[in-house]
Amino acid sequence: MKAPTFPESVQDGTIANWHKAVGSAVSRDELIVDIETDKVVLEVVAPVDGVLTSISAEEGATIASNQVIGAITEGAAASAAPAAAVAEAAPVASNSDAVASPAARKMASEKGIDLNSVAGTGKDGRITKEDVASASAKPAAAPAPAAKPAAAAAPLPAGDRIEKRVPMTRLRKRIAERLLDATSSTAMLTTFNEVNMKPLMDLRKEYKDLFEKTHDGARLGFMGMFTKAACEALKRFPQVNASLDGDDIVYHGFQDIGVAVSTPNGLVVPVLRDVDDMGIASIESGIRDFGLRARDGKIGIDEMMGGTFTITNGGVFGSLLSTPILNPPQSAILGMHKIQDRPMAVNGKVEILPMMYLALSYDHRLLDGKDAVQFLVAIKDMIEDPARILLQV
The missing domain is CATH 3.30.559.10 (Chloramphenicol acetyltransferase-like domain)
Incomplete structure (x- = not known):
C-alpha cells in the first residue's frame, strides 16, 4: 500500500491517523489512513479486500509521494483476521492498544514501559511524551499502586496551572x-x-x-x-x-x-x-x-x-x-x-x-x-x- 501521488506543489506529507491496526480485516475502498499535507488531508483507502499485515510509517512520520506505508494481504478471510491480529501482535499488545503519540511510543519502547499503565493527559486521553517521562520517573518497585493515582488524577489541587504543548499540524x-x-x-x-x-x-x-x-x-x-x-x-x-x-x-x-x-x-x-x-x-x-x-x-x-x-x-x-x-x-x-x-x-x-x-x-x-x-x-x-x-x- 503506497501513499498517493502528491501534486508538484506538495513536497511531502505526514501520517496523521491510522484507522486500522495491524491484523485488522479491511475491505476494498475502506478508509485506512489519513495523510496530512501542507494544503489538505488526503484519505488512503484499501486497494483490495484482505488483512492489514504491516505498517511501515507510523503516525507522525514524514513520507514522500508514492512511498510504501503498509502492506495488505489480499484475500485473507475477515473471520480469521482477529485471530491473526492477536497472534502477531501478542508481544506488543499492551503498547499497541494504547492511544499515544509516535514520540511517546518511541520513549516507552526505549525505557521498557507498558503504555497501558500510563495515564494520558492529551486530547481524548492520548498519551504524550511527557506522560511517559513522568511514568519512568516513578519508583519501579511499586507499579501496581501507580494505577490508582492515575485513575483518581482527574480533580487537580486548587491553584494548579495547567499547560499543554501540542505540535502544529502541517x-x-x-x-x-x-x-x-x-x-x-x-x-x-x-x-x-x-x-x-x-x-x-x-x-x-x-x-x-x-x-x-x-x-x-x-x-x-x-x-x-x-x-x-x-x-x-x-x-x-x-x-x-x-x-x-x-x-x-x-x-x-x-x-x-x-x-x-x-x-x-x-x-x-x-x-x-x-x-x-x-x-x-x-x-x-x-x-x-x-x-x-x-x-x-x-x-x-x-x-x-x-x-x-x-x-x-x-x-x-x-x-x-x-x-x-x-x-x-x-x-x-x-x-x-x-x-x-x-x-x-x-x-x-x-x-x-x-x-x-x-x-x-x-x-x-x-x-x-x-x-x-x-x-x-x-x-x-x-x-x-x-x-x-x-x-x-
Missing part, C-alpha cells in the same frame, strides 16, 4: 508561513466602506422560497450576490484581478474567485472557476458544496490552486470589522462582516438600517488607492441596488 504551519510571507513581502493596505444591506435582505426575503424551489434546493444567501458583484467589479477594474510575477504584471482574462472556508484543521480557500459564466444559484451551490466537503476534509488540492481574487466572511463568526490578509500572488481580498442595525442619516432623517462594514486589503505595489477605493465602491453600489448586477451598470 496545514497550520503552512497557513502560518503563507500569512507571514504575505505581510512581509507585500505592501498591504486596507480600505473600508459600509453597505446598506436592506435592499439585498428585502430581495432575499421576497424570493428565497421561490429561488430554492426553482433551483433544486439551492439556498439564496448573501455570498452568492457578493461573489457575483465582485466578479462584475473585477471586470471593470482588471488591475484588481491581476497579480505580480517578478517585475511583470499578469492580467487575467477570467475571474476565479476563492472563498475562504473554516475547517477544524484550519482555513482553506477553494476556488470557484469562471465565475462570470456562473449564475447566482450555481455560485451558492458551489460554496455550500465547498463548505460541506471542507468540513469532512474532502476538498482536493487542485480545487485550491490558482484563484485571482478572494472573499472571506468573518461575519458568520460575529466579526464587526477586520483587515483581511492577502492570499499571494493575488493583489486583493474582500472581507465581509457582521450585519448590524445602526442609525444612519437618510435624506436628512435618522433611520435604523442593517449595515455591514466591508474591507478590501490590497497590494499597494500594484494597486493605487484610487483603484482600490473605486473597486470597493462599485461592490457597495451593486449590493445596495442589486439590479445593477443584472444590468451590468
